[in-house]
Each structure stands twice: as C-alpha cells, then as structure tokens.
Amino acid sequence: MLGRINHTLIEIHLGIRARTQALTAQRNDRGDVPGWVLVAVMTAGLVTAIWLVADDALTSVFDRAMTSVSVRN
Numbered sequence: 001m002l003g004r005i006n007h008t009l010i011e012i013h014l015g016i017r018a019r020t021q022a023l024t025a026q027r028n029d030r031g032d033v034p035g036w037v038l039v040a041v042m043t044a045g046l047v048t049a050i051w052l053v054a055d056d057a058l059t060s061v062f063d064r065a066m067t068s069v070s071v072r073n
Contacts, residue, residue: 051058
C-alpha cells in the first residue's frame with residue numbers, strides 16, 4: 001500500500017513539474033525585447049548617419065528620378 005502511495009505521489013510530482021516546465025517554455029518564447037529595441041535604435045542611427053553623409057547625393061538621385069518619370073506632353 002505504501003509503495004502505491006509513493007508511486008502516485010511521484011506521478012503527481014512529475015505531472016506538476018512537466019506543467020511548470022511547459023509554462024516556463026511558453027514565457028521564454030516571447031522573444032528578446034531589449035535585443036529588438038537595440039536593433040531598432042541602431043538601425044535608426046545608421047539611417048541617420050548615412051542620411052547626414054549622403055544628403056546631397058540622395059537629393060540629386062531623387063530629383064533625377066522624379067524628372068525622368070514626370071509626364072511629358
């Protein structure tokens with residue numbers, strides 16, 4: 001009888017442990033928010049730096065592109 005109770009308690013313990021691990025795995029699937037924030041900030045910084053360096057060149061490329069697609073009569 002005591003062996004049966006121990007077996008049941010072990011099964012309950014293992015069930016609770018498995019459920020706890022499953023819940024922990026679900027929480028860990030949310031992703032790395034600080035990492036994504038860092039990627040977004042660095043991307044914005046790179047775009048700003050490139051824009052500051054190449055502003056005149058980008059403006060002239062845009063102007064030429066717009067004039068080449070403008071409607072001609």
